Amino acid sequence: MSSDFISNLARTAGVVALVAVPLALSSCQVRPLYAESTGVTAKLSSVSFSPASTRVGQEVRNQLIFVxxxxxxxxxxxxxxxxxxxxxxxxxxxYLASSDTSQAGRTVVTASFVLKNASDGKVLKAGSRSAVALVDFPTQEFAKQRAIRDSEDRAAREVAQLVGADISAALSR
Structure with missing residues (x-):
């Protein structure tokens, strides 16, 4: 092949790419999840959450109400x-084999949710999300229990953010 043919082919490919890329990108619709124009903020503020039966459930619920x-x-x-x-x-x-205890751990908080219309009870979205928080176990028992509680709170805040994003996405449709 001659170098002129390859040069013309490269030039033509460049022109086609210059025209095709803007056309392809113009069809993309990227917008913020909480944009005022989508109405998600107003819809989110009209969501109620069921009462919780556990301390961790109440922490997730409180975070979701705030979000x-x-x-x-x-x-x-x-x-x-x-x-x-x-x-x-x-x-x-x-685990320490000598004392049969653990020095560190992980807390997993899992939240399952079902989003429904209040008027007709139609299910809009159902799902489950999990979050992990790592924890160090001190030797003192009270400090260990407090560390576990703090890790549950951290994981609950994270899982509430994930559930909130799922609910926002469902309401934006």
């Missing part, structure tokens, strides 16, 4: 209801 209401609390007349259940488990990961 959804932007700090304003729960709505008086909700348009959407979320049934929420949350569980936590902590397990040791670094």
């Amino acid at each position: 959804a209401g932007r700090g304003a609390g729960e709505p008086a007349k909700p348009e959407y209801n979320v049934t929420l259940t949350a569980t936590a488990s902590t397990a040791g990961v670094l």
Whole structure:
């Protein structure tokens, strides 16, 4: 092949790419999840959350209420209801054979949710999210229990953010 042919082919490919790329990108619709124009903020502020049965569930619920209401609390007349259940488990990961104890562990908080219309009960979204928080176990028992509680709170805040993003995405459709 001659170098002129290769040069013309490269030039033609460059022109085609110059035209094709902007056309392809113009079809993309990227917008912020909480954009005012989508109405997600107003919809989120009209979501109520079911009462929690555990301390960790209450922590997840409180964080979700704060995220959804932007700090304003729960709505008086909700348009959407979320049934929420949350569980936590902590397990040791670094065992000392000499004392049969663990020096560190991991806490997993799992939240399952169902988002429904308040008017007709139609399910809009259902899902489950998990978050992990690492924890060091001190030798003193009270300090160990407090460290586990703190790790549950950290994981609960993280899982609430994930569930909140799922709910926001469902309401933006």
